[in-house]
Structures are given as structure tokens and as C-alpha cells.
């Protein structure tokens with residue numbers, strides 16, 4: 001039996017508001033929370049609302065620590081296509097978080113396997129993730145855990161699936177610039193989070209349904225979330241409205 005709660009709303013703005021409210025409640029309840037964060041278009045509105053909450057004095061990030069799900073191999077932190085850049089731009093540079101308390105896997109690590117192992121140890125040494133935010137890929141990937149033979153327990157190096165590379169190629173000038181490898185938290189790393197919140201737009205409705213109600217299988221990595229006791233899926237019926 002799936003424990004996953006599904007909340008369906010009409011607009012992207014409503015979805016972002018619900019997600020931001022849950023994250024805000026977590027921050028207020030435990031000011032030194034470890035937040036697991038995600039990139040992609042789904043959480044952008046949520047981050048914007050957290051920035052506003054901080055500007056209004058309702059939220060204090062000074063003791064918050066963050067760990068991001070994933071990063072492309074080969075991209076520098078200052079590369080606008082890197083996930084470190086995305087997080088700095090959308091959240092970290094706009095709230096009172098200490099940069100040294102924000103962690104994203106190092107895409108330039110000389111030894112990516114060693115970086116992956118060190119990243120996992122870091123999450124553990126921080127006491128684990130209190131609240132993990134997730135998006136979902138069209139193939140059911142979470143972080144960059146692509147459909148595979150089995151579930152990866154820990155942070156690891158992954159070769160990106162063709163479908164993922166096609167979906168994300170729009171962020172790169174030439175398709176050949178799209179990295180082939182990434183570092184990602186494993187399925188085990190994600191499941192060890194105490195609470196999980198997954199966001200998706202209308203193009204994700206079908207895969208979210210399979211993840212919730214289909215068999216638990218590494219063919220649809222997000223289906224493993226059925227085994228976690230505290231997961232909420234937020235699905236919005238409309239894509240984000242273009243900003244004027």
C-alpha cells in the first residue's frame with residue numbers, strides 16, 4: 001500500500017505556496033534544519049517565496065544547512081548551467097544563509113567517485129536530511145537516479161539517460177555540450193530523509209501516477225518513495241505563467 005499523499009492544485013503558484021509553507025514550517029520548527037534541495041523548473045516558484053519570506057523577516061536561514069541532490073560532472077560552480085549556480089542564483093544569494101553551510105556535489109572533482117563517497121559522509125555527519133525537496137523526470141528519475149537494474153544506496157556517479165539529456169539539452173547551446181555524467185544522491189540517500197516533498201507540473205501527472213500506484217521497481221526510480229512513511233506529491237494542473 002502506498003503511503004504517498006497526493007495534493008492536486010490548479011496553478012503553479014498554488015503549488016509553490018504549499019511547498020514554501022511546508023519548508024517555512026520546517027525552518028521555524030527547527031532553525032538548524034538540514035534541507036535537501038532540488039533544481040529544475042518545478043521548485044523555482046517555491047524558492048522565490050522563501051526569498052520573500054526571508055525579506056519580510058518571517059524566515060531566518062542563518063542556521064540552516066542544505067545539501068543538493070545532484071550536479072553535472074564537468075561544470076564549474078560559476079558556470080550558469082551548473083546546479084551550484086542555479087542554487088546561488090535562485091536562493092542562496094538572496095537569503096541570509098551562510099554559503100559555507102550549502103553543499104552541492106563538486107562537478108569538477110578530479111575523482112568523482114571519491115567526491116560521491118565524501119558527499120554521502122557529509123550528509124551523514126550533518127545528521128541526515130530533515131526535509132527533502134524533489135522534482136521528477138519524465139522517466140521517473142529522482143535526482144539523477146535514472147531507470148536502472150537496481151536502486152543505488154548512496155551518492156554516486158551516473159551516466160545520464162538519453163531522455164534526460166534530450167530534456168535538459170535546451171539549457172546548452174549545442175547538444176554536444178550537454179554533460180554525459182552527473183553526481184547524484186542515491187535512492188538510499190533520498191529515502192533516509194525524514195520527510196519528502198515532490199513537485200511536478202502537468203507533464204509529470206502520468207509518471208507521478210505510475211510512481212504512486214505502479215509496482216516498486218528501479219524501472220521507475222520514484223516508485224521507491226512508496227516505501228517511505230512521509231511523502232507528499234504536489235501536482236499542479238497548469239504550467240507556470242510566464243513572468244511579464
Ligand code: GLP
Nearest residue numbers: 039040041042135136137143144
Ligand atoms: C533535472 C534534475 C532533477 C529534476 C528534473 C525535473 O533532471 N536533475 O532533479 O527533478 O530535472 O525538472 P523540472 O522540474 O524542470 O521538470
